Ligand SMILES: Nc1ncnc2c1ncn2[C@@H]1O[C@H](COP(=O)(O)OP(=O)(O)O)[C@@H](O)[C@H]1O
C-alpha cells in the first residue's frame with residue numbers, strides 16, 4: 380500500500396539539516412503502523428513526505444502503486460483529497476461550522492449528493508459515537524469529541540491511507556483512550572490502513588507495528604505479538620535505549 384524507498388530529506392537554509400537519511404518503510408494494506416522517536420528525529424518530516432505535503436530530496440514514495448511525487452500540482456491536490464485522510468494534534472476543525480458540516484466538508488468539494496452525504500455522515504457518526512452531537516458547534520464539545528469528529532472527517536471519503544500526527548497529543552488520558560479505541564476499531568473492523576506519529580507509548584501500543592526513528596534513520600521496529608500491555612513494555616524498552624532528552628536538539632549537520 381505504502382512504499383517509502385530510500386527517502387532522504389534535506390532542509391536547505393543557512394545551515395542545511397538532513398532530517399531523513401535513506402529511509403525505507405513498507406506498510407501493508409490494513410496495517411496500523413506507529414512512528415516513534417525523540418523530538419527532532421524526523422517523524423513529522425516523514426509524515427509530510429508520505430502525505431505529499433513535502434517533497435523528498437531523494438528517493439520515492441509509492442502509494443497504491445502511484446509514485447506520488449511525480450504527480451503535478453493539480454493531480455497532487457486531488458490525490459490528497461481523495462486518497463488520503465488526515466488527523467492532526469489540534470483537530471483542525473472549523474469553529475463556525477457544526478460537527479456535521481465539518482465532517483461532510485471534504486464531500487462538498489466533490490459532487491456528492493446531499494442524500495449521500497447524509498447517509499455517510501450518519502453511518503460514520505454512529506460508528507464513532509458522535510451521532511448525538513452532529514448539530515453542535517465545535518466549541519460546545521469536548522476535546523475527545525473534537526478528535527472523533529476530525530477522524531470522521533478524515534474517513535468520510537473512504538481514503539486509502541489515514542495519516543495521524545500526535546492525534547492524542549491534546550487529550551487527557553480518558554479521551555485519548557476513546558480516540559485510540561476508535562482508530563483501532565476502524566483498523567480492525569474496516570481494514571483501514573493507518574500511520575500514526577506519536578511520542579506516547581500507550582498510544583503506540585494500539586498499533587500492529589511500531590517503527591522507531593533516530594536522527595532521520597530507522598533505528599528499530601517492533602511488531603505486536605502479545606497483549607497490548609506486553610507491547611507497551613517492549614516499546615518503553617526501545618525508547619529508553621534510544622535515549623530521549625539528550626537527542627532533543629540533535630540533528631545531522633551537513
Ligand atoms: N521546515 C524546516 N526547515 C528546516 N528544518 C526543519 C524544518 N522542519 C523540520 N526541520 C528540522 O528537521 C528535524 C526533524 O524535524 P521533525 O520532522 O519535525 O521532527 P519530529 O517530528 O520527530 O520532532 C529537526 O531538527 C527540525 O528542526
Ligand SMILES: [Mg+2]
Nearest residue numbers: 419422423424
Ligand atoms: Mg513532530
